[in-house]
Amino acid sequence: MIEKIYNRLFIPIVIIIVGLFLYWGNSNLTGYQIRILNLIGIYIGIALGLNLVNGLTGQFSLGVAGFMAIGAYTTAILTMSPQIKQMVYFIDPLISPLDRIQWGFLPALLMAGLLSGFAALLIGWPAFKFRDDYLAVTTLGFAEILRVIFTNTRSITNGALGLKAIPETTNLAWTWGFAIICVLLMIRLKNSNFGRSIIAIRENEVAAEAMGIPLFYYKNLAHVIAGAMAGVGGGLLGNLITTIDPNMFRFPLTFTVLLMVVIGGMGSITGTVIGATLVASSLEILRRIEEPIHILNLTIPGIPGMRMVIFAGTLVIVILFYRTGIMGEKEFSRKAVWNKLNKIFKQSSPDGGENNAS
Amino acid sequence: MSLELFFQNLINGLTLGSLYALIAVGYTMVYGILRLINFAHGEVFMFSTYFAFFGIMIFTLPWYISFIIAIILTSMLGVTIEKVAYRPLRKTPKVYVLISAIGVSFFLQNLGLVLFGGRPRAFPRPEFIRTTMTIAGIRVSAVFIVILIIVIPILIGLLFFLYKTKLGLAMRAASWNYDVSRLMGIDIDRVISLTFIIGSALAAVGGIMWAQRFPEINPIMGLFPGMKAFICAVFGGIGNIGGAMLGGICLGLAEIMLVAFLPGLSGYRDAFAFIMLITILLVKPTGLLGEKTVVKA
Numbered sequence: 007m008i009e010k011i012y013n014r015l016f017i018p019i020v021i022i023i024v025g026l027f028l029y030w031g032n033s034n035l036t037g038y039q040i041r042i043l044n045l046i047g048i049y050i051g052i053a054l055g056l057n058l059v060n061g062l063t064g065q066f067s068l069g070v071a072g073f074m075a076i077g078a079y080t081t082a083i084l085t086m087s088p089q090i091k092q093m094v095y096f097i098d099p100l101i102s103p104l105d106r107i108q109w110g111f112l113p114a115l116l117m118a119g120l121l122s123g124f125a126a127l128l129i130g131w132p133a134f135k136f137r138d139d140y141l142a143v144t145t146l147g148f149a150e151i152l153r154v155i156f157t158n159t160r161s162i163t164n165g166a167l168g169l170k171a172i173p174e175t176t177n178l179a180w181t182w183g184f185a186i187i188c189v190l191l192m193i194r195l196k197n198s199n200f201g202r203s204i205i206a207i208r209e210n211e212v213a214a215e216a217m218g219i220p221l222f223y224y225k226n227l228a229h230v231i232a233g234a235m236a237g238v239g240g241g242l243l244g245n246l247i248t249t250i251d252p253n254m255f256r257f258p259l260t261f262t263v264l265l266m267v268v269i270g271g272m273g274s275i276t277g278t279v280i281g282a283t284l285v286a287s288s289l290e291i292l293r294r295i296e297e298p299i300h301i302l303n304l305t306i307p308g309i310p311g312m313r314m315v316i317f318a319g320t321l322v323i324v325i326l327f328y329r330t331g332i333m334g335e336k337e338f339s340r341k342a343v344w345n346k347l348n349k350i351f352k353q354s355s356p357d358g359g360e361n362n363a364s
Numbered sequence: 365m366s367l368e369l370f371f372q373n374l375i376n377g378l379t380l381g382s383l384y385a386l387i388a389v390g391y392t393m394v395y396g397i398l399r400l401i402n403f404a405h406g407e408v409f410m411f412s413t414y415f416a417f418f419g420i421m422i423f424t425l426p427w428y429i430s431f432i433i434a435i436i437l438t439s440m441l442g443v444t445i446e447k448v449a450y451r452p453l454r455k456t457p458k459v460y461v462l463i464s465a466i467g468v469s470f471f472l473q474n475l476g477l478v479l480f481g482g483r484p485r486a487f488p489r490p491e492f493i494r495t496t497m498t499i500a501g502i503r504v505s506a507v508f509i510v511i512l513i514i515v516i517p518i519l520i521g522l523l524f525f526l527y528k529t530k531l532g533l534a535m536r537a538a539s540w541n542y543d544v545s546r547l548m549g550i551d552i553d554r555v556i557s558l559t560f561i562i563g564s565a566l567a568a569v570g571g572i573m574w575a576q577r578f579p580e581i582n583p584i585m586g587l588f589p590g591m592k593a594f595i596c597a598v599f600g601g602i603g604n605i606g607g608a609m610l611g612g613i614c615l616g617l618a619e620i621m622l623v624a625f626l627p628g629l630s631g632y633r634d635a636f637a638f639i640m641l642i643t644i645l646l647v648k649p650t651g652l653l654g655e656k657t658v659v660k661a
Contacts, residue, residue: 066462132642136649140598142401142462144641147591151638158631208457257587261470268463311477318471325464326452 016340017193021186028178040178042290044246047181048239049282051188053266054275055235058192060264061272062201063228064208069129069145070263072152073233074240075255076125077118079156079163081241082172082250084114090171097167098160111175111245118241119234126233127226134225141229149260156252168251169244176246184242185279188235192275195231204228205273236263258314262289265321270331277333285317292316371502373624374617379508379577381616382515386570387593388600388608389522390442390563396539396603397559399458403465404445405567406590407472412438412568413487413581414480420488427490435568442564443557451553476583484582487575511573518569519609522562526605535559539603592637599644601654610652615640 031043052070059067083091083100087108091100099105109117129148133141156163163169195201203224206214215221244250262285270281292313298305324331336342387409394402415437419430449468453461495506526532537545538555546552574589575581596615600607615637623630644651 060459060463064457064459066459068466132645132649136645139399139401139458139462140645142403142466143591143594143598144645147595147638147641150587150591151635154632154634257470261466264463264466272459309478311474311482314474315471315478318467318474321467322449322464322471325460325467326449329456329460 012340017190024182024186028182032178041246042287043178044176044181045243045289046283046286047178047185048242048246049263049266049286050185050279051242052236052239053263053270053278053282054188054192055232055239056263057267057270057272057275057278058195058204058228058235059232060267061274061278062196062208063204063225065134065225065229066139066142067145067229067232068142068257068260068264069126069149069233070236071255071257071259072145072149073122073126073236074243074259075149075152075156075252076122077115077237077240078244078250078255079169080118080121080237081111081114082169082244083162084109084117085111085173085175085245086169086171087173094170095161095164097165100164101161104162111180115238115241119238122237122240123230123234125237126230130226130229130233134222134229146257146260149255149257153252153255163252166252168249168254170249172245172248172250174245174248176242181242181246184238189275189279196275200224200227208273261314261321262317265317268321268324268331271333271335272331273335274331274333274337276336276338277331280332289313368502369624372504373620375502375504375508375512377617377620378613379511379616380620381613382512382519383570383574383577383612384589384593384596384616385519385609385612386515386566386573387589388596388612389519389605390567391594392597392600392602392605392608393535393539393559393563395597397535397542397556398450398454398461400450400461400465401594402563403462403469403590404449404472405563405593406586407469407476408438408442408445408564408586409567409571409574409590410476410581410583410586411441411472412564412571413575413585414476414583415568416572416575417485417487417581427488431572434572435565438568438571439561439565442560442567446556446560451556473583473586480583482583484580487579487581489576489579493576507576511577514569515573518566522566523605531555531558588634595637595641598651599640601651604651604653607651607653 028043031040035043052074056067056070059065083104085108086094088106091105095105125148129144130141133144157166159165203214203219206217206219207221207224211221240255266281266285267278268281269284270277270279295312296310298307387405390405390408391402394400394405412434415434416427416430419425419433420427423430425433445468449464450461453464489507493507493510496503497506497509498504499509526536534545534550534555535558537548537550538552542552545555570589574585592615593612596611597608598611599614600609600611602608618640619633619636622636623633
């Protein structure tokens with residue numbers, strides 16, 4: 007009984023602690039630090055989506071940047087005011103219905119999720135129909151081609167100039183609200199019928215199909231959810247940094263998210279959250295090595311592009327030597343913490359098992 | 365469109381297609397045996413052009429020696445990638461090998477950016493490549509003819525190797541059934557190394573020829589040719605070498621003809637390969653020459 011109440015309370019308590027920290031941070035941290043916190047929140051949501059496809063379903067999607075681009079452009083176009091749109095689209099005016107409408111941030115984000123989820127369906131459908139490893143190529147191709155298309159469709163996306171003066175509506179409440187909703191959604195999904203089915207697909211596809219799991223449907227569903235999450239994340243990102251252009255959504259972005267999932271431990275929700283936090287902060291910390299460093303009178307020139315070399319090297323090393331990542335398949339849950347504490351105090355508890363958050 | 369212009373575009377398309385074919389063969393051979401999309405293949409292609417470039421510019425070697433050294437170095441790079449990043453993961457779930465492949469690809473690409481700089485460099489071409497010839501009244505640049513003269517015998521030679529020699533037989537056996545071919549006494553590690561040597565050498569030839577055709581090289585030049593070549597391999601039927609060649613020629617011709625006949629769409633040229641991929645996956649997912657396979661546990 008007590009056990010049950012503890013379990014019920016565990017997640018709300020964690021959320022309240024995170025909320026209190028953010029509330030404190032909002033007034034006590036510098037703008038730069040808040041910016042990093044915002045990015046971490048966005049990346050947690052997006053990385054959890056990728057974890058659903060790559061970690062839990064065992065498929066390999068490389069389209070994150072493409073879905074983020076769709077989300078970012080949708081949200082930006084829907085939230086910009088008609089006057090600003092006229093100013094931004096000075097070469098080719100925006101096509102007719104879009105140039106007059108202005109939506110609120112929430113409906114715009116939902117639309118972003120809807121559109122990118124739909125794009126994920128269109129891309130996943132042909133790939134899953136035959137061999138799933140084609141998903142990697144169709145999604146990668148899709149993300150790169152989308153950039154070509156967005157550069158050419160000037161009357162919708164403003165071409166290579168990109169969009170400027172997007173309203174800065176994203177704040178800590180939005181980004182971390184998104185992150186927390188994604189975490190809760192993932193916990194629910196992972197412990198549902200759907201979650202167990204996709205894990206079965208990852209472990210053994212043929213056996214899963216023999217058990218009556220509809221492979222095609224579940225793979226597509228996982229891919230669509232991930233696409234929608236990346237879309238909403240992209241929308242938040244666009245309205246956080248207020249300028250977007252097609253070249254922002256290139257492969258390094260996808261790679262960063264992939265690294266988050268792999269470092270944290272593929273399949274683990276907690277791992278992905280830790281991975282997203284680590285990678286998103288080191289993305290900023292490592293910026294230093296790309297800029298010239300001044301020590302006394304000595305100037306060491308920075309090495310542009312070195313960040314991504316380090317990231318790529320890290321990914322290969324993690325995959326080769328520490329395939330399980332930080333968390334492996336484990337989760338941070340009340341039971342796991344409890345068992346750890348019990349072990350430390352030599353009081354072994356009867357209910358072992360440190361799996362799933364409950 | 366005049367007949368002359370049509371023939372010029374035809375030769376142009378065939379040239380581009382034969383280059384795609386060269387790269388696609390590397391993808392399809394690796395996929396055939398390891399069931400792995402070797403994402404790093406595009407970067408191997410990119411490095412070959414830089415090897416040749418530095419051979420000529422820094423070590424001031426004559427172009428033909430520089431090209432041979434570049435091909436050897438590229439083959440070594442390909443084998444090293446396989447030994448370091450793919451072989452230790454052969455027994456793990458496929459998604460790990462794919463991540464390793466994309467990691468190596470991205471690592472090489474960014475290493476290229478750091479080592480060579482992001483600025484595109486002009487590739488020094490031999491004098492005779494730059495001349496223009498007249499064949500049967502059609503003026504064509506020598507580079508097209510040279511590429512066709514070099515690439516087509518290589519592709520035919522490869523088919524001869526695969527279908528008429530013992531090693532080629534071993535390779536086809538390994539791609540037909542990995543485990544059974546091991547039971548038959550085929551040294552699978554050797555076959556895989558050989559696959560990577562041949563694939564990378566072909567990518568190097570493709571890269572060097574690419575640099576003759578488009579004499580500007582940069583560290584991210586491997587991305588689109590690599591991706592398109594993989595699409596060619598899927599289009600022709602992955603695992604099937606003849607199919608990869610056919611797919612390459614088809615895409616090369618289609619891209620050039622698209623721009624020639626519908627110049628309004630030239631901005632979408634790179635998107636065409638992708639549309640081709642989605643179409644073939646929906647209509648005939650095994651590819652033009654591929655056979656239906658059954659996935660076994």
